[in-house]
Amino acid sequence: MENFTPFSALIGGTFIGLSAVIMLAGNGRIAGISGILGGALSSRGEERRWRVLFLAGLLLATLLYQFISSSPITIETQASPGFLVVAGLLVGFGTRLGSGCTSGHGICGIARFSKRSFAATATFMLFGFITVYVTRHLMELGI
Amino acid sequence: MSIATDQKSQESTFAHSAVALLSGLLFGLGLIISGMVNPGKVIGFLDLAGNWDPSLIFVMGGGVAVTTATFWLVLRRERPLFEKKFFLPTKADLDGRLLIGAALFGIGWGVGGLCPGPAITALATLDPSVVLFVGAMLLGMVLQNLVAE
Numbered sequence: 001m002e003n004f005t006p007f008s009a010l011i012g013g014t015f016i017g018l019s020a021v022i023m024l025a026g027n028g029r030i031a032g033i034s035g036i037l038g039g040a041l042s043s044r045g046e047e048r049r050w051r052v053l054f055l056a057g058l059l060l061a062t063l064l065y066q067f068i069s070s071s072p073i074t075i076e077t078q079a080s081p082g083f084l085v086v087a088g089l090l091v092g093f094g095t096r097l098g099s100g101c102t103s104g105h106g107i108c109g110i111a112r113f114s115k116r117s118f119a120a121t122a123t124f125m126l127f128g129f130i131t132v133y134v135t136r137h138l139m140e141l142g143i
Numbered sequence: 144m145s146i147a148t149d150q151k152s153q154e155s156t157f158a159h160s161a162v163a164l165l166s167g168l169l170f171g172l173g174l175i176i177s178g179m180v181n182p183g184k185v186i187g188f189l190d191l192a193g194n195w196d197p198s199l200i201f202v203m204g205g206g207v208a209v210t211t212a213t214f215w216l217v218l219r220r221e222r223p224l225f226e227k228k229f230f231l232p233t234k235a236d237l238d239g240r241l242l243i244g245a246a247l248f249g250i251g252w253g254v255g256g257l258c259p260g261p262a263i264t265a266l267a268t269l270d271p272s273v274v275l276f277v278g279a280m281l282l283g284m285v286l287q288n289l290v291a292e
Contacts, residue, residue, distance in 0.1 A: 003196040008176055008177055008198075012176035012205070013203060013204060013208075015176060016177075018173075021210060025223055025224060027159055051163070053164045058267075066268075075180060075182065075273060079256070089282060090250050090254070095284075096288065106206075106207075120245040123249060124248045128250075129253070131253025132191075135254065
């Protein structure tokens with residue numbers, strides 16, 4: 001467990017929690033990324049404006065961090081391009097079909113004691129564990 | 144519309160926009176600080192049989208601690224600060240769409256190590272793998288929208 005970083009994980013998690021509270025208290029919305037992104041693609045006008053601004057905030061976070069921090073942002077993608085496309089299609093299709101992802105169901109839904117969000121979070125975690133076990137240990141794909 | 148209400152609505156639109164931008168910024172910084180923008184770190188959590196990295200539990204734990212401690216207080220208000228009402232999911236029961244969707248998402252998450260938040264945040268690095276993933280993810284969302292109609 002030499003990669004375990006509990007302190008930065010807790011601080012980062014607190015930022016995410018604060019983000020969700022600000023969104024709910026200010027604009028009455030759930031800070032669920034797949035819902036915001038999917039809505040930004042399909043909505044117009046006022047509904048699209050705040051969604052695009054939220055997404056711009058995500059991108060701005062990377063630029064701001066790169067500007068103020070001396071440590072670079074590490075991104076180690078291990079999957080091949082073909083697998084990344086499959087992964088992207090599944091994540092896009094699945095999060096919209098299942099009405100949410102790690103943020104909407106995981107961070108916000110659990111705080112609302114939503115039965116649907118508990119079930120969704122347990123399901124995507126379980127399938128994530130199984131998928132990594134199958135690809136890394138049974139098939140040894142190295143993805 | 145009177146000048147006073149017009150000005151009030153402009154202020155409200157500005158505040159609404161500022162909240163959305165700030166919320167996105169904090170969310171993105173949280174993902175970067177916690178290392179969750181790195182697919183390698185997420186796979187490290189999902190790889191129970193490998194060199195397991197439990198960090199993701201602490202990220203979700205920190206986030207859920209803040210939301211659980213505050214959401215109930217916020218929702219006691221009649222309405223949010225800059226909107227007429229709260230927009231909350233209305234469905235209460237489990238259904239096939241929810242579980243199949245979550246399962247498909249979980250498989251994609253396990254293959255790529257990326258979920259929507261980190262993918263969009265990391266997009267600003269212009270890492271080619273992330274750009275490819277986000278393109279496919281957007282296509283998946285559009286396809287789901289077409290199938291639903």
